[in-house]
Amino acid sequence: MPDSIPFNYPHMTGKELYYIAEAHFGGKLAGDGPFTRNCHRWIEERTGCRRALLTHSCTAALEMQSLLLRLKPGDEVIMPSYTFVSTANAVVLRGGVPVFVDIREDTLNIDERLIEDAVTPRTRAIAPVHYAGVGCAMDTIMDIANRKGLKVLEDAAQGFMATYKGKALGSIGHLGAYSFHETKNVISGEGGALLVNDPDMVLHAEIIREKGTDRSRFFRGEVDKYTWQEAGSSYLPGEIIAAFLWAQLEEAEKITACRLDLWNRYHEALAGLEARELLRRPIVPQECVHNAHMYYILLAPHIDRQKVLAGLKAAGIHAVFHYVPLHSAPAGQRYGRVHGSMKHTDDLSARLIRLPLFADLTREQQDHILSTLESLLVR
Known part of the structure; x- marks a missing residue:
């Protein structure tokens, strides 16, 4: 560690290189190998989400949220302005419009009292950001979303291992996103995860993540071949990233x-x-x-x-x-x-x-x- 005090310094548990070597000698370096499956299972069991899917960044997970919503040009998503650019970029890349509302003075989270008044006929979703790992007022936000027919896209980039009323951040809205960037608590260098809490979105999420194909269903033996089903991209991290993350999740x-x-x-x-x-x-x-x-x-x-x-x-x-x-x-x-x-x-x-x-x-x-x-x- 340098003599000066850095803002952040990546923590190593001691098993990262061992697991990376295990992935290498096992001959499985592409995505969705044994370490990825370990990470998926750990996150699902810990958070109670319906499906966890590792991604190569939290930005990728947020972009998947917009794809899952099938955002169209002009669609609006309500969010705080005090957030990282990826929260808004995920919407803008689909032609959507970020609608910025103010934050609370106490937590610096989105002010839930301002959300309902910002809803218009074009509003599709609310994107609460859990600043500093402190949960937004999710009961109020979910109530607004349910009454208005909106989806809730949790940006829990900073919220891994934190809870709101006993529920894991990222597992409360319809979709959630984690970051495992080296500046976060639990890391893989780069990396993230999409949490799918709405059971109706699970299959679609798998398809988007696998370049728009039903490859995941093929590997589970549910179809005899996989084909192009929808627009998608490659959001899988390599197995080396997952091996590093697994060492962190254990600790x-x-x-x-x-x-x-x-x-x-x-x-x-x-x-x-x-x-x-x-x-x-x-x-x-x-x-x-x-x-x-x-x-x-x-x-x-x-x-x-x-x-x-x-x-x-x-x-x-x-x-x-x-x-x-x-x-x-x-x-x-x-x-x-x-x-x-x-x-x-x-x-x-x-x-x-x-x-x-x-x-x-x-x-x-x-x-x-x-x-x-x-x-x-x-x-």
């Missing part, structure tokens, strides 16, 4: 517990600075069990974020801000539209700093981060 509980310890240590140590109104700590609603995906702070409005980031960098600490809101980006203005005020999105995004948080962060490193931050804020 997912331990990794999560380690990150939660670090998150809680940040949280306790920063209570004093919050009491002095220099920053605000993350808020986790009682119905949510988060996964310590990130620890962020919201600086008081009078504090210059760039100066704080520069001060941390000078001390060898790589802290970062997060998304530039999509509604303010050139492509967001070109392809999407805003519904209502974006005051919380604009305000909070300009004050947020993410502190280094990864499983191998030491207490000494964390103490250095905390003492440096305090010295920069207390003048």
Whole structure:
């Protein structure tokens, strides 16, 4: 690990290379081999989803969601602006229109109270994004969707191993998506998964993922040959990716517990600075069990974020801000539209700093981060 403190450092369990070698010597390197099946079964059993399908990225899983909805040009999907570009790109690539609504001041998740008013005759779906692994108000969102005849596309890229009212994030809407990018808690370098919770979409999802063919049914012996059935693409990761992921899934509980310890240590140590109104700590609603995906702070409005980031960098600490809101980006203005005020999105995004948080962060490193931050804020 470098001497300076990185924002993220990929955690290795120790079995990744062993499993990769096993895949190699087993002569199975393409997708949907034994390690992929292990990962599918683990995710299905852990989340209760109807079908889990590994993909080569969370972006791919989100694109599959739009294909499964058969989005057409002009169709609208309601989502927060404070999210990664893939949430919107998946809609835009089908000719759809992202409709941006504001976020909640407490969790930075989509404000469920604003969704219903944003629904139009063109609305097809709601795409809640579980920011920092803290669940959106899914009961309200599902109620709106059911009453309006809409689908719910969960972007749970940051939500692996987190729950809302006891249900795994990604398993509550009609479709869900996980990320296993190296910046996430459980990783495979690149990689993701589509969670299919609507049983009527399972077969279609398999077909889309297999280049539009019913190849999965052929391998299960359900058809005597596989043929081109629908428009699709190749969304399978190779078996080496799945082998790496399997080593991580075996240790997912331990990794999560380690990150939660670090998150809680940040949280306790920063209570004093919050009491002095220099920053605000993350808020986790009682119905949510988060996964310590990130620890962020919201600086008081009078504090210059760039100066704080520069001060941390000078001390060898790589802290970062997060998304530039999509509604303010050139492509967001070109392809999407805003519904209502974006005051919380604009305000909070300009004050947020993410502190280094990864499983191998030491207490000494964390103490250095905390003492440096305090010295920069207390003048």
